[in-house]
Amino acid sequence: MIGKFISWTLLIVVLIVAGWVYWNYYNVFGEGVKSGVLNYAVKKGNIFKTYEGKLIQEGFGATKTGTGLTSNQFEFSVENDSIYRILEVNSGKVFDLHYKEYRGVLPWRGNTVYIVDQIIQMRDLKPGSY
Template sequence: MRKFISWTLLILLLIGGGMVYWKYYFVFGEGVKSGVLNYAVKKGNLFKTYEGKLIQEGFGSNKTGTGLTSNQFEFSVENDSIYRILEVNSGKVFDLHYKEYKGVLPWRGNTRYIVDQIIQMRDLKSGSF
């Protein structure tokens, strides 16, 4: 009986660990988003994290019947050096590489999207965006 309980606990522990990994550490998707940087801030109650928002070209709708809204990409940043570049370049056009996770960890940021690289940064030219 003791052996059965030990094996059952081990299996449950492995399944639980796998579920935690899949939810919070497995990279579900990655890609590049482009847009004008609206803001980059450091905020949080217990864990201070770096957050930002890109305004993307075009219009979209979050839900049916709500009308038109701007396309916004809200993201978190783990790396201090990336945040410092974003912090002083608000209003410029960025191409940001991000990783998407299925869950949010409070010390990683407020969003499922974590920017890990700046691909390109350029000034906003008249006529675009």
Template structure:
């Protein structure tokens, strides 16, 4: 009986570890988003994380599905060097590479989208956005 309990506990621990890895550490998707940087902030109660928002060109539907809203991409920022660039260049157009996870961790940020690279930064052209 002791052997059965040991094997059962080992299997449960391995399954639990696998689920935690899949939910919080497995990169579900990655890509590039472009838009005008609305803000970059450092915030948090216990864990201070870097957060930002891009305003993308075009319109989407509101959460209730009744009206139009601007397309917004809210993200967390991986490290302070990326944050420093974003913080002093608010209002410029950015192409940001991000990784998407299934769940957010409090020390990684408030969102499942983590920006890990700035691909391009440019000023807004006249007539766009």
């Protein structure tokens, strides 16, 4: 009787933990497209080497303290080697990147909750823009 109770309790706890892990780290919270000039694409990390990048978007936004303006930046991670290779050699070009947003960060997936999974468009920067 007690063994059956412990088994059911353990099963319920494992299912709850598995559901929580899925919800926070594998369930896509949102997805969309961001456009901007690629500032950099790098491979970095102490244990897990991940691909990271940053887009500089047109326009300005408020700083976190609300006291000034800063450029809009989109920091992202990339899981796919082939996407990273394209970004790596095209810094300074304008990109439209499709991304998926997760609630949590996994160290082997990247340093951000935004994972770029597709390059929709790449074009040269027009003089006088951005």
